[in-house]
Amino acid sequence: MAGLYTEGESKVLSGVYSLILAISTSITSGGRGIVAYPFTADWGPVNALVTGTLKEIRDTYNAVSSSLSVGKVYEHAAKGEPKKVLGFRMATADAKVATATVGTWTFETVYPTTRPFVLVVKEGVEEGSVKISLVENAVELTSFLVSSVDSLVTAVNSSEYIRVKTKGNALPEVSAGVEFKGGNNGDAVTVTNYTAFLDEIEADGTANAFSLDGISDESIITTVIAWVREVRQEGFYVSFVTGGPKEWDFAIDTANTKSKEINYRPVINVGNGCDGYTAAEMAIFVAARVAAVALNSTLTDETVPYQAVNKRLKKSVRERARQSGTLIFVAKGDTVEIDEAVNTLTSPKAGEVKEMGSIRVSSTIDYVVHDLELFGEEYKKAKSNTDAFRATYAATVQQQYLDPLVSQEILKEGAYYEPDPEYYGEGATKKAKANEAFFVGDITPNESPEKIYQKLSTVF
Numbered sequence: 092m093a094g095l096y097t098e099g100e101s102k103v104l105s106g107v108y109s110l111i112l113a114i115s116t117s118i119t120s121g122g123r124g125i126v127a128y129p130f131t132a133d134w135g136p137v138n139a140l141v142t143g144t145l146k147e148i149r150d151t152y153n154a155v156s157s158s159l160s161v162g163k164v165y166e167h168a169a170k171g172e173p174k175k176v177l178g179f180r181m182a183t184a185d186a187k188v189a190t191a192t193v194g195t196w197t198f199e200t201v202y203p204t205t206r207p208f209v210l211v212v213k214e215g216v217e218e219g220s221v222k223i224s225l226v227e228n229a230v231e232l233t234s235f236l237v238s239s240v241d242s243l244v245t246a247v248n249s250s251e252y253i254r255v256k257t258k259g260n261a262l263p264e265v266s267a268g269v270e271f272k273g274g275n276n277g278d279a280v281t282v283t284n285y286t287a288f289l290d291e292i293e294a295d296g297t298a299n300a301f302s303l304d305g306i307s308d309e310s311i312i313t314t315v316i317a318w319v320r321e322v323r324q325e326g327f328y329v330s331f332v333t334g335g336p337k338e339w340d341f342a343i344d345t346a347n348t349k350s351k352e353i354n355y356r357p358v359i360n361v362g363n364g365c366d367g368y369t370a371a372e373m374a375i376f377v378a379a380r381v382a383a384v385a386l387n388s389t390l391t392d393e394t395v396p397y398q399a400v401n402k403r404l405k406k407s408v409r410e411r412a413r414q415s416g417t418l419i420f421v422a423k424g425d426t427v428e429i430d431e432a433v434n435t436l437t438s439p440k441a442g443e444v445k446e447m448g449s450i451r452v453s454s455t456i457d458y459v460v461h462d463l464e465l466f467g468e469e470y471k472k473a474k475s476n477t478d479a480f481r482a483t484y485a486a487t488v489q490q491q492y493l494d495p496l497v498s499q500e501i502l503k504e505g506a507y508y509e510p511d512p513e514y515y516g517e518g519a520t521k522k523a524k525a526n527e528a529f530f531v532g533d534i535t536p537n538e539s540p541e542k543i544y545q546k547l548s549t550v551f
Contacts, residue, residue, distance in 0.1 A: 123458070124174030126382040127301035127329075128375065129181050129288035131278040132161040133204050137182035138284075140291040145169050148178045153206075159278055160304035164375055167368075170396045171379020177298055179291055181284035186277025191269045195259035200271060201252055208232075208252070208271040212263045221262050225252055237262070282311050289318050293327055299454070302332040302378035307371040319357055326464060328457035330434075330450075332378040334361035334370030340401040343408055346370065347415035354416070356436040356443070356453045362417040363404070365397035365427055377418065377429075381450060386458060386501045389451045389539035390432035395420065397427045416448055446538065455501055455536035463488065463508075476528055481510045485530060493534070500537050508532035 127140075135141070135152035145168065149155060154165035161180070168176060186203035191210050198210065211224045220238040224231050235246040240262060247255050285303065292298050303311065312333050319331050339346045339362055346362035353360060361370040361377055376395070384390055400420050404412075409430055412419045416435040420427050436448040446452055466488070474480050488508040496502040511529035513521050523529055 123299060123386070124383040125177065125297050125299050126168065126171070126173040126175075126379045127177035127179070127288075127292045127295075127298040128164045128168065128304060128378075129179045129285055130161040130164045130304040131159040131182070131276070131280060132180045133157055133159055133206055133276045133278075134202055135161075135178075135180050137180050137186050137203055137277065138287055139179070140288075140295055141178045141180075142295075143176060143178070145173070145176055148176045152178065152180060159276070163305050163368075163372055167372060167375035168379045171376045171383060173379040173383045177292055177295060177301075179288040181280045181288060182277030183279055183281075183284065184277070185275050185279070187273065187275040189271035189274025190256060191271040192257075193259075193263040193266055193269050195257070195261070196255070196263050197257035198247065198253045198271075199256040200274060201254060203276055204274045205276050206271075206274075209268045210266070210271075211268050212266040214265060219262075221265070223247075223263065225250075226268070282308075282314055285311050286314065286318075289315065292329070293318075293322050296327055298329050299382040299457075300330040300332060300378045302334075302374040303371070305369065305372040305375060307334065307336045307369065316353060316355070316358055320355070323357060326461075328357070328461050330357045330359060330378075330381055330454065330457070332359045332361065332374040332381060334364075334372070334374035334377075336371065337364065337369045337401070339370045340364055343404070343412055343417065343419065346417050347411055350416040350435045351437060353435040354438050356434045356447050357457075359434045359450065360417050362412055362419045364401045365395070365420050366399060367401065368397075373420065380429075381454065384451075384454075386451070386455050387499050387537065389449075390429050391539060393429050393432075394423075394426050395429060400427055418450075449538060452536045452538060456534065459496070459502070459534045462492065466492070471528075476526065478510075478515070481515065481528055481530070484528075485509045488530075488532075493532070503535045503537050506533050506535065 132152040141151055143151065149165050152161045154161045182203060188200045188203050189208065190197055190199045193210055193212060200208065207227055209226045211226055213222045215222050215236055215238065217238060220236060222234055222236045224234040226232065232252055233250055235243060237243040237246055240259065243262060244255050244258055247253055292301060315331060319329065335346055335349065343362050346360060350360040359377060359381065361374045364370050364373050380390055400422050403422050404419065409419065409421060413431045413433060414437065416433050416437040418433055419430045421430045432450040433448050434450055434453055436443065439445055439447065470484055485508050493502060493506045493508055497504060497506050508530060509532065511531045512518060514523045514529045
């Protein structure tokens, strides 16, 4: 991961740098399916990035039964079917484990929590033994049948839920139930906690897309978009999916105004909600789909696993959303679909064209540029900057990477990669430094046939 450069710029550090240009005319792959989310939770590691499948994230953070934002993140992300999730439990400095004292013993929870844990101590089957059960809402989570102090310490400290904080002199006496108290899950998070999440996914560098946990706080979203602009310049080609409050369902032009204000292809702005969820909450689902959808496919007209849109939209409203770069959901009979798979780019700047406002096109560009930078970083090691090196490198990229993408209909026919003729060959007009190598290529993505026009005749 090196990043982007501008024409004529000479970088300080070694690496592979990319210049993405849209040319207006008349005419080993990296990982996909990786999505990242921050959330609040009442269980799980705090302020650390955890990578796993949806099931692993669900279990790690006790997501299904949680009333905190991990619950909604898991619910919507699961519907989006990502291959991998990067989860980050945000917690303030107030986060604290809970404790329970039984006689001379003190036990504490593994993670900061307010979960209603209760310890129950009963006599064991064998003489001198005890059975200690950890119960939550009348459900036994785990139990320890022990006959010595040391065996209790060993069993508890290898468990999933609690640890021994203070070791007693003898086994705990029989108790009908001792509650864990004093815990705090640290869920009163601020922009500082979201920034910590951004730092973690930047350091990890594998996410294809991310969203927040259903919030529509403008100050936090503005901070996130500024961060996206910065890290993409440094080679982290991630997409951000955001959305707004429930009021957007009845004022999509407000969402359109925000989309036009953003006007940035890595940012997708969701304009309405489904099944009572806000646009910001639906962004969780969209982020998973953006990360997971195949690059030779599209999200446009994709049927989604929701029952109804919060408000049915007229054609004129849909058209304004499309023109503004706002992604919306629409009702199609008894199903719900993504209307147009667009990002917020509608007013292209230098080096851009409107076609880059397509999620498929934008994702393909990011995918290819990222892969080529990683490949170049490895390939250039222990090589000399010769004509033979540049020719072999270009041929390898063409044959082993670009050609397969063309055959998969991800890139258009004619994709190429070669040493830059402005620097090499008889017609060269520029001179590269001894440690610099320049290449040019065409990686124009294919687009889906989202609009089909028919001219039909009748003959009598």
